[in-house]
Amino acid sequence: MNREEIFNDSKKYTVFTWVAQEKFKPLVIEKAEGIYMWDYDGIRYMDLSSQLVNVNIGFNNxxxxxxxxxxxxxxxxxxxxxxxxxxxxxxxxxxxxxxxxxxxxxxxxxxxxxxxxxxxxxxxxxxxxxxxxxxxxxxxxxxxxxxxxxxxxxxxxxxxxxxxxxxxxxxxxxxxxxxxxxxxxxxxxxxxxxxxxxxxxxxxxxxxxxxxxxxxxxxxxxxxxxxxxxxxxxxxxxxxxxxxxxxxxxxxxxxxxxxxxxxxxxxxxxxxxxxxxxxxxxxxxxxxxxxxxxxxxxxxxxxxxxxxxxxxxxxxxxxxxxxxxxLDIKTNVQTLAGKFAQGMEKLKEKHLAIGDVRYIGLFGAIEFVTDREKHTSMLKGKDGKPFLSQMIANLYKFGLATFGHGATIMIAPPLIITEVQLEEMFGALEEALTFADEQL
Ligand SMILES: Cc1ncc(COP(=O)(O)O)c(C=O)c1O
CATH class of the missing domain: 3.40.640.10 (Type I PLP-dependent aspartate aminotransferase-like (Major domain))
Known part of the structure; x- marks a missing residue:
């Protein structure tokens, strides 16, 4: 089956959870390896959320x-x-x-x-x-x-x-x-x-x-x-x-x-x-x-x-x-936790639209606000449309895949992530989150 057939038949014959079916556009995934997955156009996405915070060991073990x-x-x-x-x-x-x-x-x-x-x-x-x-x-x-x-x-x-x-x-x-x-x-x-x-x-x-x-x-x-x-x-x-x-x-x-x-x-x-x-x-x-x-x-x-x-x-x-x-994943998480924390804090420093970053180990969330002082959640973008779905779509453009809730996005990469990959992740996020600042 090619990409269009998979997309069309999935939409026609199956039901996606959490979303209204009509306008939903799922990514069509061809393969996955380690902390990455690829769609049918060959575009690579880094898995920022270990899918639903479950693929801790990464793909294809x-x-x-x-x-x-x-x-x-x-x-x-x-x-x-x-x-x-x-x-x-x-x-x-x-x-x-x-x-x-x-x-x-x-x-x-x-x-x-x-x-x-x-x-x-x-x-x-x-x-x-x-x-x-x-x-x-x-x-x-x-x-x-x-x-x-x-x-x-x-x-x-x-x-x-x-x-x-x-x-x-x-x-x-x-x-x-x-x-x-x-x-x-x-x-x-x-x-x-x-x-x-x-x-x-x-x-x-x-x-x-x-x-x-x-x-x-x-x-x-x-x-x-x-x-x-x-x-x-x-x-x-x-x-x-x-x-x-x-x-x-x-x-x-x-x-x-x-x-x-x-x-x-x-x-x-x-x-x-x-x-x-x-x-x-x-x-x-x-x-x-x-x-x-x-x-x-x-x-x-x-x-x-x-x-x-x-x-x-x-x-x-x-x-x-x-x-x-x-693979001594416990040590990996404990060792990278400090870098993860620093990366999250640095994002908050750089982006005015980030109200709060919360994290422990390799488990984190970024909360977006329209007003830092008042902690007002950014539920809508400048165009009045829901912010979160636009943010998730924007992240895809930067090769980053995650999910979120309300005005927060999940940052919880697979626990096999290396220090270099963590830097790559924060580098890409730094650019991608400019989208949130543009909504202010
Ligand atoms: C804390 C917590 N409990 C329970 C569940 C439900 O698990 P499942 O989707 O495997 O039924 C989830 C799923 O995200 C969860 O995060």
């Missing part, structure tokens, strides 16, 4: 491809009530080499949304309680339960929202109307608001509190110092299951296997997906602590999916984790 091929030949699928060698192996790797020490078992799913669906179920069954807390400006997935966890203003769905899904104020200091003199002061403020809400909702009715260890697609917000630890304490105090959603922040994106480890906290449940196998096959999962695992030793888990622990996703994950270790 031979060892992962070989592992999938071997698994497909040996045993491509077996019902989840049976087991096989790779399921045992991956479970052991995650619990013994990767997860925080309090973690005991893993339940494998197909992606992040269903991992969160399961976490809701597990927490409700374990506690016998009903309500679930999550914060505004969060993303936890698009299936029914996960979408109800998701705290975005535009999350309205054609279905009735599920009762008992409660949202709390995010400690996003850049957009908050009160300015604090220290991070500690901010932490104290937001924790006391959260505790008030827990008490008012009835602490003995709250099963779980979900939080992204680093807020991802809503704009890479980091928490003020001590905030996550404080949330952990509140969850202990009121016997609420603390669930850290590490779907985007996990698997070395922030420099540790899980971002919550850098914060020194041990949640009761961790949900993961994406970077576990860098998107070479669908896989997600729920990691549970001993107390929850013990509960399910004597109570049946009241649900299942045909593809729990799918062999191709699992084989890809083992190979991907071994690649992270062989």
């Amino acid at each position: 031979e060892n992962i491809i070989k592992a999938i091929q071997e698994q497909a030949a040996a045993l491509p699928y077996i019902a989840p009530k049976h087991t096989y060698d790779k399921r045992a192996e991956l479970g052991k790797i995650i619990i013994e080499e990767i997860a925080p020490p309090n973690m005991e078992k893993v339940l494998f799913t197909l992606g992040g949304a269903d991992a969160n669906e399961y976490a809701i179920r597990l927490a409700k069954a374990f506690t016998g309680k009903d309500k679930v807390f999550s914060k505004y400006e969060s993303y936890h997935g698009s299936t029914y339960g996960a979408a109800n966890l998701t705290g975005e203003a535009e999350r309205s769905s054609p279905f009735p929202t599920i009762s008992g899904f409660i949202k709390f104020q995010p400690p996003h200091l850049y957009t908050y109307d009160i300015q604090f003199s220290t991070e500690e002061e901010a932490t104290k403020h937001f924790l006391s608001r959260l505790e008030y809400q827990i008490i008012m909702e009835g602490s003995d009715s709250i099963a779980a509190l979900f939080i992204e260890s680093v807020t991802g697609s809503n704009g890479t917000y980091l928490y003020p110092k001590g905030y996550l630890k404080g949330v952990r304490k509140l969850c202990d105090k009121y016997e609420i299951v603390m669930v850290c959603d590490e779907v985007m922040a996990g698997f070395l994106r922030c420099g540790e296997w899980f971002a919550c480890q850098a914060e020194g906290i041990e949640p009761d449940i961790i949900t993961f997906a994406k970077g576990v196998n860098s998107g070479y096959a669908p896989l997600g999962g729920v990691i549970i602590n001993k107390k929850i695992a013990d509960y399910f030793d004597v109570h049946a888990l009241p649900s299942g999916l045909t593809y729990n622990s799918h062999a191709l996703g699992v084989a890809a994950a083992i190979a991907c984790i071994r690649e992270y270790q062989r």
